[in-house]
Amino acid sequence: MDEQQGDVDTAPGRLARAAYRMANRLAALRAARARPATGFISQPEPRTIGSQVRGRQLVAGNFLFAGFLIEGPGVPIWDLPKPDPAFEAALHGCAWLDDLAALGDSAARERAQDWVFGWIARYGGGRGPGWTPDLAGRRLIRWINHAILLLNGRDRTAADAYFRSLAQQTLFLSRRWRAAGPGVARFEALTGLIYAGLALTGMERHVPRAAAALARECEAQIDAHGGIPTRNPEELLEVFTLLTWATAALGEAGRSPHPSHLAAIARIAPTLRALRHADGGLARFHGGGRGIEGRLDQALASAGVRALPAEGSAMGFVRLHGGRTTVIVDAAAPPSGRASVNAHASTLALELTSGRRPLVVNCGSGAAFGPDWRRAGRATPSHSTLCIRGYSSSRLAPAGLIGGGDEVLADAPRDVWVKSEVSAGGSRLLFGHDGYVATHGLTHVRELELTLDGRVLAGADTLGAMSGADRRRFDTVMRRSRHEGVAFDIRFHLHPEVDAALDLGGTAVSLALKSGEIWIFRPEAEAVMSLEPSVYLEKGRLRPRASRQIVLSGLVLDYACQIGWTLAKAQDTPSVLRDLERDDPLSDD
Numbered sequence: 001m002d003e004q005q006g007d008v009d010t011a012p013g014r015l016a017r018a019a020y021r022m023a024n025r026l027a028a029l030r031a032a033r034a035r036p037a038t039g040f041i042s043q044p045e046p047r048t049i050g051s052q053v054r055g056r057q058l059v060a061g062n063f064l065f066a067g068f069l070i071e072g073p074g075v076p077i078w079d080l081p082k083p084d085p086a087f088e089a090a091l092h093g094c095a096w097l098d099d100l101a102a103l104g105d106s107a108a109r110e111r112a113q114d115w116v117f118g119w120i121a122r123y124g125g126g127r128g129p130g131w132t133p134d135l136a137g138r139r140l141i142r143w144i145n146h147a148i149l150l151l152n153g154r155d156r157t158a159a160d161a162y163f164r165s166l167a168q169q170t171l172f173l174s175r176r177w178r179a180a181g182p183g184v185a186r187f188e189a190l191t192g193l194i195y196a197g198l199a200l201t202g203m204e205r206h207v208p209r210a211a212a213a214l215a216r217e218c219e220a221q222i223d224a225h226g227g228i229p230t231r232n233p234e235e236l237l238e239v240f241t242l243l244t245w246a247t248a249a250l251g252e253a254g255r256s257p258h259p260s261h262l263a264a265i266a267r268i269a270p271t272l273r274a275l276r277h278a279d280g281g282l283a284r285f286h287g288g289g290r291g292i293e294g295r296l297d298q299a300l301a302s303a304g305v306r307a308l309p310a311e312g313s314a315m316g317f318v319r320l321h322g323g324r325t326t327v328i329v330d331a332a333a334p335p336s337g338r339a340s341v342n343a344h345a346s347t348l349a350l351e352l353t354s355g356r357r358p359l360v361v362n363c364g365s366g367a368a369f370g371p372d373w374r375r376a377g378r379a380t381p382s383h384s385t386l387c388i389r390g391y392s393s394s395r396l397a398p399a400g401l402i403g404g405g406d407e408v409l410a411d412a413p414r415d416v417w418v419k420s421e422v423s424a425g426g427s428r429l430l431f432g433h434d435g436y437v438a439t440h441g442l443t444h445v446r447e448l449e450l451t452l453d454g455r456v457l458a459g460a461d462t463l464g465a466m467s468g469a470d471r472r473r474f475d476t477v478m479r480r481s482r483h484e485g486v487a488f489d490i491r492f493h494l495h496p497e498v499d500a501a502l503d504l505g506g507t508a509v510s511l512a513l514k515s516g517e518i519w520i521f522r523p524e525a526e527a528v529m530s531l532e533p534s535v536y537l538e539k540g541r542l543r544p545r546a547s548r549q550i551v552l553s554g555l556v557l558d559y560a561c562q563i564g565w566t567l568a569k570a571q572d573t574p575s576v577l578r579d580l581e582r583d584d585p586l587s588d589d
Helices: 011-032 052-060 085-093 096-103 106-123 133-145 147-151 156-179 184-199 204-221 233-252 259-274 295-303 371-378 468-480
Strands: 062-065 068-071 317-322 325-330 350-354 357-361 386-388 395-398 407-410 416-423 426-436 442-451 456-464 486-494 499-503 508-512 518-523 528-536 545-556 560-571
Touching (some): 011 156, 052 062, 052 096, 106 147, 106 156, 156 184, 156 204, 184 204, 204 233, 259 295, 317 442, 386 442, 456 486, 468 486, 486 528, 545 560
Antiparallel strands (some): 062 068, 317 325, 325 350, 386 486, 395 407, 426 442, 442 456, 508 518, 518 560
């Protein structure tokens, strides 16, 4: 969402949206009157990664964008019904060109050309919803990346229209990039401007200012430890990828990126490595997914940064690893203000991956499945952590005049801490947050210890009233509840491919992975354990995937209550098997 927009239905919000649209339209109409650019000076090598599977779907007329599937065999992409603004934005961003290029056959080339030249015919005059700075930047990158695909077999008239449209969009972007919201949108707009300025005749004058602006964004948006305000790992990967693309384009044109630009890449690389699970996917926190397959490897290789994963906290996350097991924990205060419009109440939530197989996960972002799923995915019960029943560790509140989203995080934990110890048997970490102090006088403390071989994760979750003021608050809560206690649940959401079953008379849960590994979850005797339904919210699917969750329930009746648990590997992947089969992210089974 762009900076001048707001989703809040207030008079100031409506005026801001109207002013934003009008400014974009005027800039687009002005740019459309220009007739510059007749060809390429230089063409950057295609770097965007697509999916052959998605390419085949597009050729077959199955359009899956923003969680909506529209079936339209033979229907031009611009004639499709638009079920949601996000669906329409995905069309105008033209990232689908990556998928058609990955497929690369004659049918894919025909669709790519028909749809791009169809856009020029319908919207090239400066009208339509695609004239926003972030979409223009995304579109320019794809059109230039896939120029060979788009111009193959086309006549001079078509080529002239293509180059003219590229130049017009470049002029629009040179005037409107500042209106893109901070974060990915602005990085995308500036990278698109750099791409186009370097590639097109007569556009070189825009490069120095765009490169300088990109360097300023690196200084403003990327902190000293390689993190961004949203704390969204997938968004950090997108920023990193854009920076590496801009670096390569500048280098191929014989220009040097600004030192701040290169320094940002060097800061981000070790942070991304620390946010990566053993299976190569990113930790799924604060609205982010695991990332496009292969994009992180490609970006790291392009950057040429050989840094090891960051030690300690990386963008507020802590990573434990032993053997083939990784555990990543959200161990910092959540994003605040504008940066929290997609953030989750996930403090102290964990994810665990064994080899190529995710085991314990968070439900993920439900944004692709509508507002109700989006809101549910942001709540603490959708994460693998402790939750006081009926409460989240951070609450959602209307964005008000902050803009840029419908709800931000409020009443969030302020004091989130972590202490680490290295023992002979592995790594031991102690975490805590005060998200329930204001409501119940209780602090959540989580202790985790992973053995060196990665075969055992031992944990303990505690709710305790730490100070005199906290005890008085807890006493008040107890009086109001007639001393029935404070109910809480500790949740461990399981990946859909994990086969879970109660075992040992209901005192344990056996967890079988497709690799053949078997893990056993055991709580302490006083915990009430159940195996309940859950969901896995994954981009690229038509609906949430059914899964299971282990739930440990308890009551706080005194000033402290603790429940311990262990997750231990009981059987390795059989040596005769190679764990190569991966779930198809586009299937809906």
